[in-house]
Amino acid sequence: MERTTIDLWVGVFLALGLAAIFGLALKVGNLTSSNVGETYTVTAAFENIGGLKPHAPVKSAGVVIGRVDGIVFDSKDYEAKVTIKLDKRYQFSKETSASIFTAGLLGEQYIGLETGYDEEKLQSGDKIKHTQSAVVLEKMISQFLYNKASDTKSSDTSKAAE
Amino acid sequence: MFKGLQGALSSLGHRVIEGIWRIGAGARLFSYICFYLPEIFKRPRLIVREIFSTGVLSLLIIIVSAFFVGMVLGLQGYNTLQKYGSSESIGVLVALSLVRELGPVVTALLFAGRAGTAITAEIGLMKATEQLSAMEMMAVSPVARVIAPRFWAGVISMPILAALFSMVGVLGGYFVAVPIVGVDSGAFWSQMQASVDFRDDIVNGVMKSLVFGVVCTMIALFEGYDAPPTAEGVSRATTRTVVNSSLAVLGLDFILTALMIGA
Numbered sequence: 001m002e003r004t005t006i007d008l009w010v011g012v013f014l015a016l017g018l019a020a021i022f023g024l025a026l027k028v029g030n031l032t033s034s035n036v037g038e039t040y041t042v043t044a045a046f047e048n049i050g051g052l053k054p055h056a057p058v059k060s061a062g063v064v065i066g067r068v069d070g071i072v073f074d075s076k077d078y079e080a081k082v083t084i085k086l087d088k089r090y091q092f093s094k095e096t097s098a099s100i101f102t103a104g105l106l107g108e109q110y111i112g113l114e115t116g117y118d119e120e121k122l123q124s125g126d127k128i129k130h131t132q133s134a135v136v137l138e139k140m141i142s143q144f145l146y147n148k149a150s151d152t153k154s155s156d157t158s159k160a161a162e
Numbered sequence: 163m164f165k166g167l168q169g170a171l172s173s174l175g176h177r178v179i180e181g182i183w184r185i186g187a188g189a190r191l192f193s194y195i196c197f198y199l200p201e202i203f204k205r206p207r208l209i210v211r212e213i214f215s216t217g218v219l220s221l222l223i224i225i226v227s228a229f230f231v232g233m234v235l236g237l238q239g240y241n242t243l244q245k246y247g248s249s250e251s252i253g254v255l256v257a258l259s260l261v262r263e264l265g266p267v268v269t270a271l272l273f274a275g276r277a278g279t280a281i282t283a284e285i286g287l288m289k290a291t292e293q294l295s296a297m298e299m300m301a302v303s304p305v306a307r308v309i310a311p312r313f314w315a316g317v318i319s320m321p322i323l324a325a326l327f328s329m330v331g332v333l334g335g336y337f338v339a340v341p342i343v344g345v346d347s348g349a350f351w352s353q354m355q356a357s358v359d360f361r362d363d364i365v366n367g368v369m370k371s372l373v374f375g376v377v378c379t380m381i382a383l384f385e386g387y388d389a390p391p392t393a394e395g396v397s398r399a400t401t402r403t404v405v406n407s408s409l410a411v412l413g414l415d416f417i418l419t420a421l422m423i424g425a
Contacts, residue, residue: 006214013218017322020329021368027351028257028332029360055359108357 038088040124041069044098044111045079050134052100052109058084060113065090068111084111086122094118097130109134188384191305195313195383198306208311209318216277216312216379217319221326223276224269228327231264232256232334239335240343249345253354256335257328261358261367265328267415270374273320274407278382281312282403285386286396309387313379320375321368328367366422370415377414378407 046052049071058066066086074081086092095116102109113128122128202209239255285308288294294304332354339345358364382403389399 006211009218010210010213013213013221013319013322016221017325020322020325021364023329024261024325024332024364025360028261028329028354029358029364057356 039066039085040088040122042084042086042122042124042126042128044082044084044128044131045074045077046082046098046100046131046133047079048133048136049080049082050100050102050109050136052082052111052134056108056110058086058111058113060090060092060115065113082111084128091121094120094122094126095130096122096128097132098128099132100134102135184384184388187388188380191309191384191387192380194305195310198303198310199314201306202310202314205311208307209315212311212315213319215280216273216315217322220273220276220319220323223272224323224327225330227268227272228265228330229334229337231268231327232260232331232336233338235259235264235331236335236338237343240339240345249343250349250353252335252339252345253350254357256339257332257354257358258363260328260331260335261363263415263419265331266324266367266371266374267411269320269324269327269371270378270411271408273316273323273374274378274382274404274411277316277319278378278403278407279400281316281379281382282386282389282400283396285309285312285383286389286391286399289387289389290391290393290396292391309383313383316379316382317372317375320378321371324371324374325368362422370418370422373414373418374411377410381407381410 052068052071054068054070056068057064058068066084069083069085071083072081073079084098092113093116095118097114097116099112099114100109101112116130235256236252239252240249243249243251243255285294288304288308294308297304297307336347336350339350340347385399385403385406386396389395
């Protein structure tokens with residue numbers, strides 16, 4: 001088949017397009033960070049996950065060590081069951097506790113892991129027993145107001161007693 | 163006064179019927195194009211030539227405007243984000259707005275102006291000079307030979323151009339953010355990678371541009387094929403290509419965004 005300059009230019013065009021899509025996927029997007037080497041899966045049940053989403057980072061001591069794989073509602077215990085993929089390089093004790101934190105004041109939510117003292121390590125498929133739910137702002141505010149109200153009431157009664 | 167009202171009413175009715183007729187004729191042309199899809203694989207040379215004229219020749223305008231759009235986004239974003247002490251998020255702002263919206267939409271608008279008008283004028287003129295009728299006389303289907311290659315070339319070119327637009331735009335944003343206003347390069351890329359999702363943002367952007375490619379090329383082809391075979395008819399058809407493509411792209415963009423965010 002004879003080749004023309006047009007073929008060359010169209011080849012350059014298609015190659016540029018592929019390079020752009022690869023560039024977007026690898027440099028701009030998170031395709032590289034989502035499948036880092038070998039992982040193992042553990043689960044954790046939370047009473048309330050707040051705004052946690054799949055692909056959210058899992059951190060320990062501030063370092064990203066895994067990602068949230070999936071979140072489902074467990075209708076037996078009425079809890080959120082979160083599946084977490086952790087990097088195989090990092091091993092955690094069976095006593096590890098998982099909490100949901102917020103990055104910054106209004107940032108995205110992530111799971112923080114703190115290891116315990118048990119010698120036995122978490123295996124694939126294990127469940128993290130100690131969990132702490134996300135802080136729900138409305139609950140915190142209502143609790144604060146409730147405490148405030150009871151404070152003023154008790155100070156009133158103590159004044160009356162004087 | 164009654165006559166004026168009657169005239170207005172009948173011209174309104176005429177326009178509605180004309181619009182419906184054109185939609186039907188466009189759908190028929192689209193089904194012919196799909197029917198002639200196997201013809202393309204028999205003659206790949208035709209489609210390569212059309213990719214050259216719609217895609218390759220649009221490269222310059224796409225790359226230059228993408229670079230400037232990215233630079234403007236970087237500058238404007240920095241100006242506002244700096245007030246909240248989060249100028250490092252500039253990478254997120256530039257990448258998300260380009261990949262999700264500006265990349266596909268601006269590329270489609272530029273494509274309609276640069277390649278769509280060329281397609282309409284070319285086909286309209288071929289019709290006016292009776293080249294299409296001559297083809298039919300020789301038992302060569304003009305849809306298979308002229309229309310279908312241009313359609314598939316447009317559909318292939320648009321996502322590639324949109325991806326290039328987004329990538330070059332991000333580089334333009336980087337050019338302003340890092341060397342000019344002094345945002346940290348590592349923070350720029352890492353924050354971007356943390357919040358741009360491959361499936362939700364990049365693939366959706368490519369899907370959008372694929373839809374825009376189908377719509378823009380289809381409108382350009384139909385306007386050319388449907389143009390009255392006169393100089394004035396071709397010029398009007400070219401104008402209509404730009405107007406209709408732009409409206410269709412902006413309207414469809416809202417619907418597609420609603421579908422993608424809602425899903």
